Amino acid sequence: MEETTESAIGVPMPRHPLQIRDYRIFWLTRFAGVIATLSMVVVLGWQVYDVARSDYGMSRSAAAFQLGILGLVQFLPLFVLTPISGVVADRYDRRKVAALSMGIDSFVAAALGFATWSDNLSLPLLFALAALHGVARIFFGPAMNSLAPNLVPAPMIPRAIATNAIAWQFASVLGPAAGGMLYAVFPTLPYIVSVVLLVLGSLMVLLIKPLRKPEVDRKKHPIKQITEGFRFVWHDRFLLGAISLDLFAVLLGGVTALLPVFARDILQVGPEGLGWMRAAPAAGAGLVALWLAVKPMEHNVGVKMLWAVGIYGLATAVFGFSYDLIFSLFLLLILGAADMISVFVRGSLVQLNTPDEMRGRVSSLSGLAISASNELGELQSGIAAALLGATGAVVFGGAGAILVTIIWAFAFPEIRNARTFAPVYRE
Known part of the structure; x- marks a missing residue:
């Protein structure tokens, strides 16, 4: 029997989100999508670095810079389309937006798989498909x-x-590890698995019952709606501080982009080791x-977030000195645990303090900060590694x-x- 409580009118109320049918579908869709995309991304990073070193004869520093370019080409469409994606998520059926985004990503995976199978990989092709992957992600995130x-x-x-973070994080463990191991077995295999999971995910999300559309003024110009989203975040100091802290901390401290360098040339553990290193955080x-x-988490959320980001930076710095795989994995584990606390605080803040009619726009701005920290962080890492x-x-x-x-403190x-998650000050 499912554990429930009674509502004021005697209707059983669920005690956990997974007791709700549509949330279970949402959770499984998220799980499948993250496994697919991260399995694909870890192989894509390996191939960019390996192709640069093997086919183009680049030095370690020059090849590491190509990983920075990989981050840049994924960020540019995110930067241009993020405000639009938020308006789309607020104006249209979010289920269909998410399904279409996963369909586009399945095409990217299929194209990468075919290029790998036919031995036609090149840096321009890898960068072009990575940019299209960025387009799919920016519409998928705010909608979901x-x-x-x-x-x-x-x-x-x-x-x-x-609970949603569990789907994300455990898929983030399975996806990179599976991508590295499947690539070692047969290079095209991780892309085949990604296509299957993305297609299944796009079908599953459509099984969620249609929801009441947000009460958005459709006569209002989209540019004005975009401006409203920026204004809402700007005037909520707690929200602005949390988003910008994550942006700049991960922008500087992101180690993910350089993991192919450590796996191939420093720790010398190959694509399988890269998969485990990507999975550890x-x-x-x-x-x-x-x-x-x-x-x-309910109390002292701000201080806990600050300590978590500081530990994230410390674990990153110590990782740079490690030449032992086990110790490196341990540091990446700590790094990921600290980052999760920051993610939880920011995510709860966005959802609990944003009106439903603006959630798409505010989520897109939060997603832009995350993407900027990740993709521009890769560019920063590539440039710093070259120097x-x-x-x-x-x-x-x-x-x-x-x-x-x-x-920021x-x-x-x-x-x-x-x-608590209630904003301390509001202008």
């Missing part, structure tokens, strides 16, 4: 993130966010997400993330003083 709060009762949203984050699903070497770039980035945390006292 805006669906979740409408599938569960409002008091259950923090637990739903943590997600494993740490997944363990924290499990804990938060059982016991969601300082991979080790120097990672150590520099980790130290920068710690410095940003200290600055004083520049945004709203974060430091926050006891």
